[in-house]
Structures are given as structure tokens and as C-alpha cells.
Amino acid sequence: MSDQLTGLQSYEEFVPKLKKAVSDMPEEASIAIVYSDIKHFKYFNDTYGYRRGNKLLARMSEMFSSGGEGFLGGARVVSDNIVCARFCADGDEKVFLDEIKASISYIEQILRKEFSCERIRMTAGVFFIDAKAKGINVETAISNANLARKQSKLDGNDSVTLFHPEMASKIDSELEIISTIDEAINNHELEAYYQPKIESGTGRIIGAEALVRWIKPNGTMVYPDQFIPILEKSKQIINVDYYIYNEVFSFLRGRLDKGESVVPVSMNVSRQHMKDLEIIDYVRDLCDTYKVPPQYLEFELTETMCTERTERVMEFITAFHEMGMKVSMDDFGSGYSSLKLLSQIPIDVIKLDRCFLRSRELGDREKIIITNIVHMTKELKMRSLCEGVETSDQSTFLAGIGCDEQQGYYYSKPVNIADFRQLLVSGCAR
Ligand code: C2E
Ligand code: CA
Ligand code: CA
Numbered sequence: 001m002s003d004q005l006t007g008l009q010s011y012e013e014f015v016p017k018l019k020k021a022v023s024d025m026p027e028e029a030s031i032a033i034v035y036s037d038i039k040h041f042k043y044f045n046d047t048y049g050y051r052r053g054n055k056l057l058a059r060m061s062e063m064f065s066s067g068g069e070g071f072l073g074g075a076r077v078v079s080d081n082i083v084c085a086r087f088c089a090d091g092d093e094k095v096f097l098d099e100i101k102a103s104i105s106y107i108e109q110i111l112r113k114e115f116s117c118e119r120i121r122m123t124a125g126v127f128f129i130d131a132k133a134k135g136i137n138v139e140t141a142i143s144n145a146n147l148a149r150k151q152s153k154l155d156g157n158d159s160v161t162l163f164h165p166e167m168a169s170k171i172d173s174e175l176e177i178i179s180t181i182d183e184a185i186n187n188h189e190l191e192a193y194y195q196p197k198i199e200s201g202t203g204r205i206i207g208a209e210a211l212v213r214w215i216k217p218n219g220t221m222v223y224p225d226q227f228i229p230i231l232e233k234s235k236q237i238i239n240v241d242y243y244i245y246n247e248v249f250s251f252l253r254g255r256l257d258k259g260e261s262v263v264p265v266s267m268n269v270s271r272q273h274m275k276d277l278e279i280i281d282y283v284r285d286l287c288d289t290y291k292v293p294p295q296y297l298e299f300e301l302t303e304t305m306c307t308e309r310t311e312r313v314m315e316f317i318t319a320f321h322e323m324g325m326k327v328s329m330d331d332f333g334s335g336y337s338s339l340k341l342l343s344q345i346p347i348d349v350i351k352l353d354r355c356f357l358r359s360r361e362l363g364d365r366e367k368i369i370i371t372n373i374v375h376m377t378k379e380l381k382m383r384s385l386c387e388g389v390e391t392s393d394q395s396t397f398l399a400g401i402g403c404d405e406q407q408g409y410y411y412s413k414p415v416n417i418a419d420f421r422q423l424l425v426s427g428c429a430r
Helices: 011-023 041-048 050-066 093-114 138-155 167-186 224-231 236-257 271-275 278-290 303-308 310-322 339-344 364-379 392-400 417-426
Strands: 030-038 072-076 081-088 122-129 160-162 190-199 205-215 265-268 297-302 326-332 349-352 383-387 405-407
Touching (some): 011 138, 030 041, 041 050, 050 081, 050 093, 081 138, 224 236, 271 303, 278 310, 297 310, 364 392
Parallel strands (some): 122 160, 205 265, 349 383
16 A cells, blocks of 8 residues: 555555554653645656655655654655654653754755755644544544644745644635635736825825725725735735736826826835846836836835845845836834934835824824934935824824825825825815
8 A cells, every 4th residue: 555656655554553653642642743745846856857756755754754763654645745743752842843843954954965955945734642632533633734734835934833723714714815816816806096195284195105905706805914914925926016016007107198197106015026126127117118207106115125135125226216216115113123224225215104103192202203213314315204194183293393295094095096086186185
């Protein structure tokens, strides 16, 4: 019954062995089920061939088997997956998990060396069966470890993830988003909403930010907080951003063609774009296609992006400035902002994060901080915008200290294109 190609035992052979091990387990002991795979295994197979791929899997399993005392060897489940179990005599979960992590990183290093491939990386999900969980169906336990492995892949950061009960529903909804977004884009289910930016003191609309909304075929609206963070873990976010950019360019082009008034519109840039900066050529092509004058276009980078990838961000800003567009720093003050960064990065607009206006009544400390950031922005010859303005008092205060622009529910929520057209007709949001 063993796997013909790798010589590993099969899942069917493994399950009864595991069942027996669980029922024989002493009170204070525990068993960890480790469900593991090689990241980008398909790439390895395509590059080196299936025989070598199978050798890699067989070796991975062999290493697991030799990696600890009382070890129940690995079974190959499907293509690139291997499940195995390990015993811990005294059942301290944390120590045990650290041990498993260490074994996995050791196995990873050996495989890289033996197969001369630095790209080999493993992911694993772990499920513990202790005395309390002894009655669990082992197949359920294995599939829980598998869920943890999938979560590990979705998160893309930690190579070993421990199962917890909320994972099942979380993964379901994440996978649903990941697997349906491309179709949603093709079906034009995404829509750009516009939130006006207001000139302090006059109430005039002097710009807008485009914010994505996902309108499902049944009419329910999905807000970006529910899907952007999930898509941002991979390159899938790029198509969402590009979709919105196209909407904005086409909206502006349409108004220019009809001789209607236009204001600059800013678009959000996800951190994924900083990996290859293909966005520069993409936006250049959009400019060629739509011929929208660059002064109507602005791009928002987040503060954390600027700290993490300063060099790429510099390249981005230089290219966008050369095209004649403005770049703003979004959510300023929400992360570990370094003031030094401001002296290095030639940003045009600072958008103060709405966390500064969290309480509707502004406290003295908040007032001091906002005032100083606004003054500093002025001295650095940048413009300042405060996000999340919800009350008349806040708006008066901001106008008083010389904050250039404001954005928030006090003036308008993000609205659909039809409502935004109406706002542009009146020119004011209140
Ligand atoms: P953000 O860029 O900070 O956008 C501003 C968010 O604050 C928007 O939420 C907006 O509706 C909300 N907001 C504006 N004024 C107020 C206010 O007075 N009070 C409160 N409580 N909230 C206010 P939204 O539209 O849900 O967007 C959430 C985040 O999703 C955005 O935060 C942005 O980071 C991201 N996002 C939205 N559209 C896109 C997109 O096309 N691409 C990418 N990469 N990210 C996007
Ligand atoms: Ca933004
Ligand atoms: Ca923001």
C-alpha cells in the first residue's frame, strides 16, 4: 500500500497506527500531528522534474522520522503533503512547539543543501492531542493540522502554525475571497467610491480619494477592511488597485471630455507594488491611454511602507514626480513614524491618521500634537490633510491651526459616482 514513487506509507496505513498511538498514550503525554509541505513545490517539480520532486518528499519524510524519539513516521497524503506525528512525554505544549519549529528549520536547511536549492521552504500546521483531546477522531485531528497549515500559507510569515478553533471559519471566508476576487473583477463587481477632500475654512471640494467597494450580485456591499488585508498578502491586491485606477482615469477623462469641472483624485497604493515597481509602467500606460493631465492624479503610500522599503519608495516617488503627479503619505502617525523619514522622503502631502481625532472632543494633548505636525508640514513645504473629521468643532480647530485640507464624515462619507457628481455640481460638501 506504500506510495509507489516515494516509498512513503499511505494515509490509510498511517491512520490506524496513529489511532493506536493515541489510545496507548500515557496521561501526561501528548502527540503533535504535523502536517507539512514544501512551499512552491510545483515550481520545484517544473524546474527539476517529478523524480527529483518525489525524492525531495521522501527525504523530507525520512528526516521527520529520524528527527525525534518515539516518532510515528510520515504518510504522504496528496501530491506534496506529508503528515506525521511526534510524541512528547511531559506534554508542555510551548516547549514542544518550539522543538517542532526547530526540527522543521533543521530539515529545511538539510534539504536546501542536499538538493542544492536555496528556495526550498517548508510550511507546517500543528495540532496537539493531549489527555483532554484523547477522544478526538484522529482523522479530524489530521484535518485540523491541515487547516493550520493552510493558515500558515495564507499568512505567509510564520512557517509553523498551531491550530486554534476559529481557524476553520476564518480560512473558509479567506479562501472564498481569494478564490472569487478575480471573477468579481471580471464581472465588474468592484466600484470606486469617492470621498471629498475639503479646503479648510471655505468648505470647497478640492479633491477626492477613491476607495474600493465590492458590490456582490445580491446587492450586499463588502467594505475594504473585509477583503483588502487578505488580498494584500499576495499579488492579488494588484488587480484590485489597477481596477480602481482604471475607474478613476475613465471618470476623469469622461468629465474632461464633457467640459465638466474636475478635482484631483487620489488612489491607494498597496505595499505589494513596492516589490517590483511595475506600477510605474502601468500608470504611465494609463496616462497614455486616457490622457488625463497629471495634476489631477495623486497616489497614497502608507507610512509603514515608507519605513519598511525606503529605497523602493524613493524610486516610486521620483518616477511619479517625473510624470507630474503628487504623492501623499497616508495614515501618518498610526505606525512607528520616524520624523527623520520626513526629511528623507520628498512627499507632497501628509495625511494625518484619523486616530488623532478618535475622541469627538479633542483633548489638549491631541491638539498640541496635531498643531505641531501641521506646523512642521508647512515648514517642510508639504501640504497637510487631516482624516476622519466628524464634528464642526474639529473642523474649526483644524482651520484655525492652518491645516490645509480635511476629509471625513462631517463633510461626506465616501459616495458612489452618481452622488459624487452631484457634490461636484454644488462644489461644497456641506
Ligand atoms: P484609508 O486609505 O485610510 O481610507 C480612509 C478610510 O477612512 C475609509 O474607509 C473611509 O471610509 C474612512 N473614513 C473617512 N472619513 C471617516 C470619518 O470621519 N470617520 C471614520 N470613522 N472613518 C472615516 P474604507 O473606505 O472602509 O477604507 C478602508 C481602508 O481600505 C482604506 O483606508 C485603505 O487603506 C484601504 N483601501 C480602500 N480602497 C483601496 C484600494 O483601492 N486599494 C488599496 N490598496 N487599499 C484600499
Ligand atoms: Ca488612503
Ligand atoms: Ca488613511
